Amino acid sequence: MTRETEQFIRQLAENVRPVRALAQPYVRATVWLGLSVCYLAVVLLLTPRHDLSPKLSEPLFIIEQLAALVTGVAAAVAAFATVIPGHDRRWVMLPLLPLAAWWASLGPSCIQELNHFGLRALPIKHDLRCFPFIVLLGAIPAVAMAVMLRRGAPLTPHLTAALGGLAAAGLGNVGVRLIHPEDVTVMLLVWHVAGVIALSALAGRAGHYFFNWRSLQRWPGSISHASENSAR
Amino acid sequence: MTESTTAHFAELMCAAQAGDADAYIQLLNEITPRIRQIVRRQRRFLGADDIEDLVQDILLSVHAVRATYDPQRPFMPWLLAITRNRLADSARRYARGAAREVHVENFAVTFADDRANTDIDTYGDSQALRQAIEALPPMQRGAIEMLKLGEMSLKEAAHACNTTVGALKVATHRAMTALRKMVAKER
Numbered sequence: 001m002t003r004e005t006e007q008f009i010r011q012l013a014e015n016v017r018p019v020r021a022l023a024q025p026y027v028r029a030t031v032w033l034g035l036s037v038c039y040l041a042v043v044l045l046l047t048p049r050h051d052l053s054p055k056l057s058e059p060l061f062i063i064e065q066l067a068a069l070v071t072g073v074a075a076a077v078a079a080f081a082t083v084i085p086g087h088d089r090r091w092v093m094l095p096l097l098p099l100a101a102w103w104a105s106l107g108p109s110c111i112q113e114l115n116h117f118g119l120r121a122l123p124i125k126h127d128l129r130c131f132p133f134i135v136l137l138g139a140i141p142a143v144a145m146a147v148m149l150r151r152g153a154p155l156t157p158h159l160t161a162a163l164g165g166l167a168a169a170g171l172g173n174v175g176v177r178l179i180h181p182e183d184v185t186v187m188l189l190v191w192h193v194a195g196v197i198a199l200s201a202l203a204g205r206a207g208h209y210f211f212n213w214r215s216l217q218r219w220p221g222s223i224s225h226a227s228e229n230s231a232r
Numbered sequence: 233m234t235e236s237t238t239a240h241f242a243e244l245m246c247a248a249q250a251g252d253a254d255a256y257i258q259l260l261n262e263i264t265p266r267i268r269q270i271v272r273r274q275r276r277f278l279g280a281d282d283i284e285d286l287v288q289d290i291l292l293s294v295h296a297v298r299a300t301y302d303p304q305r306p307f308m309p310w311l312l313a314i315t316r317n318r319l320a321d322s323a324r325r326y327a328r329g330a331a332r333e334v335h336v337e338n339f340a341v342t343f344a345d346d347r348a349n350t351d352i353d354t355y356g357d358s359q360a361l362r363q364a365i366e367a368l369p370p371m372q373r374g375a376i377e378m379l380k381l382g383e384m385s386l387k388e389a390a391h392a393c394n395t396t397v398g399a400l401k402v403a404t405h406r407a408m409t410a411l412r413k414m415v416a417k418e419r
Contacts, residue, residue, distance in 0.1 A: 008288050009260045012295045018251035019299040084300050085313035153297040155317045213321065216296040
């Protein structure tokens with residue numbers, strides 16, 4: 001072993017502080033869900049949609065919200081798994097099934113609308129009010145997710161951020177459906193589901209700004225490479 | 233790699249997570265040759281210094297994310313995942329650096345024209361210049377001495393001679409014009 005590396009190891013050991021091992025991804029996802037649901041509950045209590053009670057008795061509405069919620073939770077578990085070195089990479093596929101179920105839950109109503117209006121007259125025009133709502137309702141869950149993910153290892157920054165974005169936007173979408181009385185299904189498919197995917201893709205694109213080794217390796221009295229030290 | 237070695241590493245890592253510096257040094261000392269071996273095998277074209285830099289980078293990453301090690305899981309897959317990731321990162325950095333580098337021939341320092349290749353200033357009579365400065369009016373002389381010879385800032389010089397920055401600028405300009413004329417007359 002070279003002298004520089006020996007000296008470097010000594011420096012690392014001098015800076016070693018007790019750390020608590022990160023909990024399992026599903027435990028961390030539960031904690032995140034708890035925080036996010038509290039926030040959504042407050043918003044829901046302040047501005048619930050006027051027809052919420054009758055909507056909660058519609059099986060398709062319940063299935064759609066459950067699928068969106070499970071998509072968010074599954075994406076959160078997958079995101080937390082990606083920041084654990086050596087964790088099984090197949091976990092990233094976890095949100096695919098609930099995501100498919102979510103889309104499928106909108107299918108029957110879409111076909112119904114298609115038969116009723118025809119392809120040309122489909123009501124997909126939208127005032128875009130839903131999108132800022134999804135962003136607003138997903139913002140706190142997204143911040144909580146980012147803070148929790150930054151405690152892990154930035155092995156796959158883009159994928160981690162995309163999954164984190166999907167989790168937050170999925171949950172935000174559930175919140176929007178509970179406060180915003182819009183039920184045109186094709187419009188939901190286009191603006192809500194596509195909106196969630198777009199937010200997830202955007203988060204993924206910017207992933208390396210939030211999760212990178214450089215920011216992790218910086219701490220008070222930071223240690224630099226021994227070779228850099230000797231060069232100074 | 234025997235199971236007992238993996239268990240030994242896991243034990244040391246648990247102690248390190250609890251803040252045991254001795255166990256941490258022992259762990260890092262024992263994993264470093266293994267990391268170096270992997271780096272050497274994967275980056276045969278690198279020199280010894282570059283390999284050591286990479287090894288230290290991996291050790292620093294291990295240190296930064298030591299909280300992500302779950303004591304109930306095997307240690308080596310955790311370490312190898314970090315090592316592979318940092319190696320891939322370094323390869324990407326290398327590729328990016330190589331793509332941005334432009335190799336150019338060594339250009340001549342100046343242009344080929346003779347006038348651009350003078351080594352020294354043609355005017356070299358410092359005695360005459362000193363006399364010219366002494367012949368300046370007191371305000372202009374002070375401005376030259378403080379700003380050009382003393383390398384003071386305008387603010388400092390203005391404060392030192394109890395005047396304004398504007399007045400000092402005017403004095404300097406007049407002094408330089410006068411000096412140019414005096415020096416040209418002597419040539």
